Amino acid sequence: MLTPEDSLPFLLGLAVLLPLVSFFVIFLFGKWLEQLGAHIATGAIAAAAMCSLTAAAIWMAQHAPPATHHAHPAESHAVISQSSVHLTALHDGEHDHDHADGLVHGEHDEHADDAHFVPPVYTGHWYSLGRFYGSEVAINYYIDALTIVMFCVVTFIATCIHFYAGGYMHEELHEVTDHEVTLADGTHLKRPGRYHRFFQYLSLFCFSMLGLVIAGNIAMTFVFWELVGACSYFLIGFYVERQSASTAANKAFIVNRVGDFGMLIGLMAIWASLATFNFGDVDRNGDGKLDPHEHGLFSLLRPAGENGLHELRVPDGMVLQGAKERVEEMIVAAQPGTTTADLESQILAQVSLWRDGKAKGDATHYGYWLLVIAGVGIFCGCVGKSAQFPLHVWLPDAMEGPTPVSALVHSATMVAAGVFLVARFYPVFAPEVLLVIACAGCITLLIGGSIAIVATDIKRVLAYSTVSQLGYMMLALGVGGWAAGVMHLVTHAFFKSLLFMCSGSVIHAVHTNEMTEMGGLRKKMPYTAYTMLVGCLAIAGVGVPSALGIPFGFSGYYSKDLMLEQAYLFRSANPLWGSIFFYAATGGAAVTAFYMFRMWYLTFAGEPRDEHRYKHAHESPRVMYVPLVVLAVMAVAIAWPIFGNYGLTNVIEQGRPIGLWSDMASLDGGYVWLHESKSHADEIRTPVGLMAFGAAMTGIFLASAMYLWRVLDPTDARRTFAPVYKFLVHKWWFDEAYDVLFVRPAKVIAACCVWIDKQCIDRLLHGLAWSVRQIARCGEAWVDQGAIDGAINWFAAKTYSTGAALRGMQTGSLRQYVMFIVVGALAMFVLMSFWSYGFAR
């Protein structure tokens, strides 16, 4: 229990299981628990949060995060840190350095910046699900700094949301009249409250997300991935009687399946070529050495190499899979008399040539495209879950669920899962895949931001803002900013949950989502108004740019600047794509600031536009606004670099996977991904910081001019750009386009199928059934009733009469009985003597 390799899996495993226990308790006894159900769920997730924070403390005590890094020449060689458990110890055996032993756990990673740095990772095995020809699918864990950070974020935010939901959902304690559902007779639907069920799903949701985060292999990830999808389906469709809610739930589910289809392809590519799903190396037989089948994906794809840089290398399995035809040719061309072992070694000797495209007269890089397919496939799943273009359409509709669900889905759980998986799987992505990720992110960020400008539904603004911010994260990850993307994931989780819960508080007060019916609410609900303002400032990334001395600001400021810096760095190496990405991101920053402040002004500033609603508005109960305040504090301060080496940036930096410490180029060398630490150089930070600051200020200023000071009239702008406005209000016509492209053709095909089914197959079947029935009727009359029944009845009657006749033998006369002894013995003797002649002969 005392060593982290024991305590971390235990604590985090407990954190995963507690919500599951809560789910089962509420599932079984929910009806009788009433409000206690919420307490159980909240208690479980709070306990999970405590476990996670304890785990984080243990982690930091064991592995002090590295100092903030600056551009380091990758050539510097220093002693490799030895603090991690499995991975380091195992790598130690692979490349012989001069630090063999004498290094104990807990020694600080002083040279973490070094290109050879191997991040501390704990891998282990929990339960074996099955073995297939020596390859195992298991429930295991992979704990690194990213896992720890995600656990803390998810459990913390989920705890706040649980508290908040306890207040928000209190209507569900009694019978509910749903005013949005009108029955056929004109009345509103009345249904029993579903308070406990809400918390039941919430618990399952948390369990799924935490399981996803701790998963040690991609198959387990996929299972929890689907569980998250199922939970979101339940929660988005919580008001199942509402047409819009059930449609939205279906949409979210189906769109996600499209992405999962790609993910399955990725999984298959990995399994078929590498025969393992594990991320890290798991020493299954516990002999302290790594057997070939104990290698995880990361060490297969990024072996230490000669320079110890863990550069991406297509593993042998994929090369062989890709060069299948060449292998077959070799087998066919083999000299007669060649042994299997010889042939095998010949083929293996070819592998490295095939990999590098150096085989004689054949420049194909075998296996490389398989790697790209695997990466793109996995990313497809992330596209679905993280609402990236072109599968972003489900996320805005998902706010049909209760607001706490939206807060959870949009911040720490569902959509975060996609980004998390990209971050987790980063070592596997080939440069080409990264480019795809960056493009998807860039498009998504523009689409989301542009639609958010014109939305009038307060939750819809936030929903599109989420889409846009997710695009940011993907863009950052795609251009090589691993830490930037993860950092934004964390900060965004805090301020977006804050913003959603604030909007929920507003909706709770005024009973409408339309911002056109709000206004001036800051006087009625000050806590909500000012915590939401903090959220807006954070998401806009307001802060003092580094050019002005001390860089300091809201949490969003740090992550946004990191992302923009990385995009700028990417531009320096790849001018065309880099420029597009960078300007899109900078423009996006301005747009973000604009629509956030537009929303805040429309809601809280100015005069009330609907006096009736304004009159009934009130501040939410304490159980709802206290979480808001807590989250607001986090949204401000989470990224502050005031904790020395223990700041968020440093901890995330510690989780940077192996192999991301050097530059990377695409196969044809046309694109170069520069190492992230180079983006912290002053010549990049200064201009980018100023531009980001300028963009945010422009957005805020424009919003203030239009909605606060009313210098510019929004309706004017609307009229001037009427076609654009229409385009945006209709959300780029995505839903309509998908309707025409996919839904309607599918329906037409379905109708055809129905017609064929009814007109051809059914008729055929009916005809067959009819004839069978006729035959059966004849059969029944003749065979069954006549022959079989007759035979059985005859047999029964005969049996019975035989029985009755046998009864007659039992006369009760003793003399006769004794006679029978003699008669019986004699009869048997006669019987046997016929036969006894047979054996006497």
Added chain:
Amino acid sequence: MFYQLIEQLRIDTLQQSLPLFGAELTLVVAIVLILLCRMLPVLEKVDSVWLGIVGVIAALIALRPFQPWSIGADGPVAIAMGQLQPTETFTGMLTHDGFAIAIKAILLFFLLLFFLLTKITKLSSRFDSADFVVLALGSILGMFVMSSANHMLMIFMGVEMASVPSYALVALQRRNKKGSEGALKYAVFGAGAAGVMLYGVSLLCGVLNSAHLPTMATRLSELFASEPSGSEVLVLALGGLMLGVGLSFKLSAFPFHFWCPDVFEGASAEVDAFLSIASKTAALALLVRVAVGFTTLPAEPAQVARATPPTIEQVAFVDAEAAPEKALQSSDPLAPARKFVVLLIGVVAVVTCTFGNLAAYAQTNVKRLLAYSTIAHAGYMMMAVPAAIAVAEVDKNSARQAIAYLALYAVIYLFMNLGAFAAIAFVREAVGSEEIKDYAGMLKRGPTLAICLTLILVSLIGLPPLAGFIGKFAIFAAIAQAWNLTSSPFLMFLLIAGGLNTAISLFYYLRIAKVMTIDSESDDTAPMQRPIGIIQNGYLVLVTAPLVLLLFNWDFLNAWLLEAVSHIIT
């Protein structure tokens, strides 16, 4: 010379035999104590049934059914069941082996449950309790001798020791005319059968010059190897048949079953349980002993730790050494005997089974019906013996398995029949009738009893969810396995006959179930005089539970029995 003989006898009796005879001695002590208690006025008040139960438990402890005694180099030691080599005791009169111990354990376990049942139904207090207990214990003692008999004398002794107390048990209800009539028929029929059997035994011994079973088998093989004359074979066959008559009487096999329905109707249901379970189990054990004894040669001297083997053993020893040489000449000298035994027992089994099932159809009295059911079940169980004998020459393991399955069926049958007769006894107490029609509406009148009895009846048919299925399936599996290995058409015939009989038996068992559950009470149904008590229901549930639970795990039982029979066919 004479002194030496006495000394050998002393060593054999005191050091080799008596330590292995603990369970029997305990029973004898119990009988003596119970009889003595009656003489002392202080102990007169003690219910003899309790003393009997204590005696049975003590005998079970002395028997050690899981780690039986064996004679080691320095005195008796407890060893694992599977390692127990068969040991002849009392100069070859009895044999001490796993099979005998398993059968004895089953008998003692039954006796325990039987005494509890009689305590519940107050059968014993109504009559002279000590008489009853002593008779039951004495009969069991005879069955112990039957199950471990190794000598013709002991076979006859055992059968008589088991039978004579049974006659008295049947007549225990003195005022019941039918009981007395049944007892008389039983006694006369038994006397007749015993006479025939004794005649058969004397014929066999005369031809083979010995009464010691292994020696007889050796002689028989010699005889067959040296071209026997027709008259010798004739006498042998006649002797075997007559011995079979005695066994058939104990098994109530057709055509020597006539006593059975009358006796069962006359005796009380508890005694019926005793006759149908204990008596039948012991008779089957004896059948296995005789059939196996005559058809297999003792492969090695049966004695392990005997200082100076008696003369009779020396003969067996020499012949056993000579036997393999002869085996080279003619493949197996005992093959004719084996064929004879297989055919005889097989035919009797099929006829008995079919007859029992058919005759049960038209019965109106529950006890009579169950008497025929007992006959039929004896037939099923006997079918395992020809399977074992037939397959023994090909695969000894399959043969052992068949015998183990037979014992398994006996264990399951114990629960089924005990439950059925207990239910009949309880209904007799409550309703005062033993006619099937008076069971109408039992589902409402005594639901626990009705459900338990229905389960027991379904189990007697051998339908899958209940333990009766395991037993029947095991027997049929043994036959099928034997058929597989020998491909003898006769075994296939046995299998088909067994299957058909199972189908036939469906009707009459279910008739009782139907009367109990579907038919409602009518005017001519005997009314309930008193409700069925909780102890009665508890006892029934206790006995029925194994029938349901055994399906989940009966392997432990099979494993134990397999270990027990691991040295029976050498």
